[in-house]
Amino acid sequence: xxxxxxxxxxxxxxxxxxxxxxxxxxxxxxxxxxxxxxxxxxxxxxxxxxxxxxxxxxxxxxxxxxxxxxxxxxxxxxxxxxxxxxxxxxxxxxxxxxxxxxxxxxxxxxxxxxxxxxxxxxxxxxxxxxxxxxxxxxxxxxxxxxxxxxxxxxxxxxxxxxxxxxxxxxxxxxxxxxxxxxxxxxxxxxxxxxxxxxxxxxxxxxxxxxxxxxxxxxxxxxxxxxxxxxxxxxxxxxxxxxxxxxxxxxx
Ligand code: ADP
Ligand code: MG
Ligand code: MG
Numbered sequence: 034x035x036x037x038x039x040x041x042x043x044x045x046x047x048x049x050x051x052x053x054x055x056x057x058x059x060x061x062x063x064x065x066x067x068x069x070x071x072x073x074x075x076x077x078x079x080x081x082x083x084x085x086x087x088x089x090x091x092x093x094x095x096x097x098x099x100x101x102x103x104x105x106x107x108x109x110x111x112x113x114x115x116x117x118x119x120x121x122x123x124x125x126x127x128x129x130x131x132x133x134x135x136x137x138x139x140x141x142x143x144x145x146x147x148x149x150x151x152x153x154x155x156x157x158x159x160x161x162x163x164x165x166x167x168x169x170x171x172x173x174x175x176x177x178x179x180x181x182x183x184x185x186x187x188x189x190x191x192x193x194x195x196x197x198x199x200x201x202x203x204x205x206x207x208x209x210x211x212x213x214x215x216x217x218x219x220x221x222x223x224x225x226x227x228x229x230x231x232x233x234x235x236x237x238x239x240x241x242x243x244x245x246x247x248x249x250x251x252x253x254x255x256x257x258x259x260x261x262x263x264x265x266x267x268x269x270x271x272x273x274x275x276x277x278x279x280x281x282x283x284x
Pocket of ligand 2: 071
């Protein structure tokens with residue numbers, strides 16, 4: 034599904050290399066977690082995959098179902114089925130959540146050369162998904178993320194993901210600011226959307242999130258590279274002993 038080969042990334046305006054030859058393969062239908070100490074480049078990886086500016090790819094590639102997404106515009110990546118749950122969801126005053134989602138869904142369809150979803154169909158789909166994810170219908174009418182609590186923003190992110198039906202979801206969960214309840218919401222959302230044709234890359238500093246999402250594969254990232262790969266037990270090892278032992282072992 035997603036194959037990242039020897040990815041090298043530096044800051045655009047500074048001579049600072051952040052990703053230093055990162056290799057990662059995420060198979061179809063699998064949930065992979067990336068853990069790692071602060072500053073190891075986890076967020077940079079998610080930003081570069083999403084097409085956010087400010088970074089320069091100096092080598093390597095990221096192949097999603099046979100196509101190098103690093104050569105695509107952000108919208109094209111979304112059309113190819115990539116979804117990135119942003120660390121800090123933007124607030125869009127004056128734009129209703131429903132309108133925003135419908136625009137996003139139809140932009141994706143248009144980029145794929147598909148017909149737009151009619152408003153009747155869209156309403157039907159969004160109501161069904163909101164119900165499935167236990168999201169209050171009232172939230173759909175409010176302006177995007179404006180005045181949303183941390184938990185509501187997370188719910189909204191999951192709803193966005195459900196509506197766009199991506200094949201590759203990347204979630205970068207910040208080290209701070211995610212309380213236990215919000216973390217559970219993220220986990221429930223991921224678990225509800227897990228499916229044979231959909232892969233997840235869940236990035237997290239702490240093991241806690243992985244108490245609720247059992248990943249198929251766990252990677253440890255340090256200093257711009259994946260340094261160790263294993264099963265769920267690797268996350269437990271980090272919880273117990275921190276990163277020091279693993280980093281010493283691979284050094
Ligand atoms: P992580 O998410 O693992 O904590 P980041 O990707 O946020 O790591 O950061 C990796 C390194 O790159 C850090 O040393 C960070 O300070 C630096 N970095 C990332 N983005 C920027 C930026 N826009 N400007 C300056 N330094 C940055
Ligand atoms: Mg950080
Ligand atoms: Mg980060």
